[in-house]
Amino acid sequence: MARKGITAKKLEALQGKRRKSATREWDGDGSGFGVKVSAAGRLTFFQFYYSPEGTTDKDGNDITGKRRFMGLGNYPETTLAEAREKAQEARELLERGIDPQEHAREQQEAHRREKRKRAQRGTLAGVAALYLWHMRKRGRSREYITAVRRGFHRDVFPVVPRDTKAGDVEPEDVQLILHRPLSRGADHTARVLRANLHRAFKLAIQADNDPRNLGSAVKFRVRHNPVEDVPLEVHVTPGDRELSFSEIGRVWREADHATPYPQDALLLRLLLALGGQHITELREAQWPEFDLQAGQWHLKAARHKNRTRDHLVPINSTAAEVLEELRALTGGQGYLFPQLRNAHKPMRAERPGAIVRGLLAHLEAQGEPMEKFTASDFRRTCKTRMHEIGIPKTTTNHLHNHDFGGVSAKHYDRYDYWGEKQRAMRAWDIALKAAIAGEPVPEARCRAALQWDENGGARLEVVG
Template sequence: MKAQSNRDRLTLARIDAFQCPPGKQQVFLRDTLSPRLAVRATQGGKAFVFEGTLDGKLIRITLGDCRDWPLESTWSGKGANRKEIQRGARQEAARLQSMVDQGIDPREAEREQKAARAAKRAEQERVRKEAEARAKHTTRALLEAYSRHLEAKGKRASAAATRTMFERHVFTPFPEVADKPARDVAPLEIAAIVRRVMEKGKERTAGALRSYLSAAYNAAARAPFDARLPSDLIPFAVEVNPVQPIAAIPVKPRDRTLTPDELRAYMNGLGDELADQALRLALYAGGQRIAQLLRARVEDWSPDTKTMRLFDAKGRRQTPREHLLPLAPKAAAMVSDLVTRAKEQDAPHLFFQRRRRMDAGTPGKRLAEIAAAMGGEPFTVADVRRTCETLLAGMGISREIRAQLLSHGLAGVQVAHYDRHSYADEKRRALAKWERRLAAIAAEKPAKVVNIRGGK
């Protein structure tokens, strides 16, 4: 059915009176003042429409409901300050006709503008999300996530060490780097962090700090491709490790060992406190790692075989290695007393305080107190362990048995896949011989002090 058409100068009154007759789908009332403008009336309402001709074809564009569009534009201000507040239907029709006169299809132009606006909104949203991600995935967040990863793998001591290192040498002195997106950190910024520690004369600490930072960034860079790494490292979007250009700092191995007189004084300085008991057991068990002893549980002790089970998580092991120690009488008695104490208080670990496992740093602090009271050159838990192995070597205990006894250097294809010997008898004999050596040192008289300046 052909639409009915009338032409008259549009006024608000004429538009209001214009209606679509019953039985008609639509009728048009075209403007004489703006020939391209018309009102289309249907049974559902009235709307302004633009009608033009492009390349011989009719273009009809609906402007909008007559109740929403004014017939004429409304303005504010005068002269140069005159500003259009709301465009009227006549002015919009004139604008569309101007485009048609230039050979532009207003419909195509509108689609392009909508696409451009949509693209702009999408880009703004992308930039916003990226800014949020960068603000969230900072260096601080990455290093904290890496520490949590170590803890989740059971490397609690390493996790604690990294947290302390990062807080002391990154977060506190370099907050601007800590709060910077991790992926934007530059090698020069990492170099400044490491150099600050080096210039304080802490070469070993600087080397460890560089190593921890490199490990954290490497983990983040590998996370998208390594299912063994936590997925929360992936959003950091690290592609390049900024620590890589920083020269590695070789750690000078410590060579401090205790003399027999120092070892005797150390043993005499150990009391009955729980931290002292941990230090004493580590010594009598051949120089075991304190962290491994503190993880020991009641069920790790076999009273029948006098064997203590430890778990060595050190290094890159995915699963801690079982480390069995067939103890000699004195060390076995120490463990038996600790097991009795734990059972009486219904505690799972041998070394506990207030029902919580003893912190790994507690024995080290106690050792430092004993060393300070002794005077002379300070020493550490690691120095005591080194002393034990040195003395064991002097007693004729082979390197292979020492490695089994102290759970170190056990790598390579032979150990990993072929050597399944338990070395229980060899370790038991070595520890029995070791207890006799400690008893002899404890019984020796201190060396006489000679005045080399000539006095009596």
């Protein structure tokens, strides 16, 4: 006589009723499906079977033909219909010669391995942290690093969560990230953000492939830089404003009226006197870098943009006068241009721009406005005017520490061009003094200052 099958009504009758010992109730179709009833009345669905031929357990032991019960869930958390469906899936595996319990164990182990592997994969936040660390190692300024970090928090993480695995970031994600600044009209910000993202992912790929990181617990698993497939053609208008010698003289003479703080005027004057060095490098300069007796500003490689070697800047007489005035004002300790409220930090990055705007506002209020320019235009101005008085382009490139590139310049040319830079700064000193005095620039004297005398030295007599 066939056994009566398991029904929902029967399960309700069995549930919660205590008994002397556990029993099993079987379905009536002989499939091996049933429910185990504990002494306390707890119900657990199961599928009974014999292990197929060739089955081994987790320790590698042969368990062919072993009687096994596979748990399918507790009632009522698992319904009868759900339990029957699980039992059917188990029987289908058995028909294919697969032990369903060993199959489930292998799947669980594979899931755990994938989970561990995924936990070891670096996140997008990790890529950003690696990039910021790399910039600190290269000596980038605190302001620059802060700006990059702010860009990630403002435009990247709100679009792609910081805990996203780096290898899961797709070009479509990069498109959405860049759309954020573009949608508010910040084209330049989008271009800079794309460049930073590209460098960050490139660095992550290099970190994974670096043999020195072979034992690293964290891998980014970035197979392809997702930024490469997202072009961003943003039209950037290069600056073209350069001041004439007459305008340089006006800036020098009126600089004291830019702001109420004397050191602000000295910053503008020193930018001009030193021939247009990088604003950031001068803004963050410290007194130990300057040797007025030797007449040089020694900028360590880690402190400037082109980090191949130290950069030496000759100090001409005009720059020396400004530095002496600045030393008397600030005490000659720490930063040349400290913050107004915190002498232990350099002048803020936005301060030079504010000084120039203050100067332009003063000139306009006096009824003698000057065509708008920015603090960044000083470098272009000095380079252009230097060429005007005959200083060769090669010399101005060395004076401004431009990267010449190429194997020869990077590895083999160790000449410091100090003599050429000295003569260039003497010629610039002559031109600048004339501009400050409101006089025509004596180009002949400037060009003479660039010549060597018969003994191979600079013709110093023309400077007086």
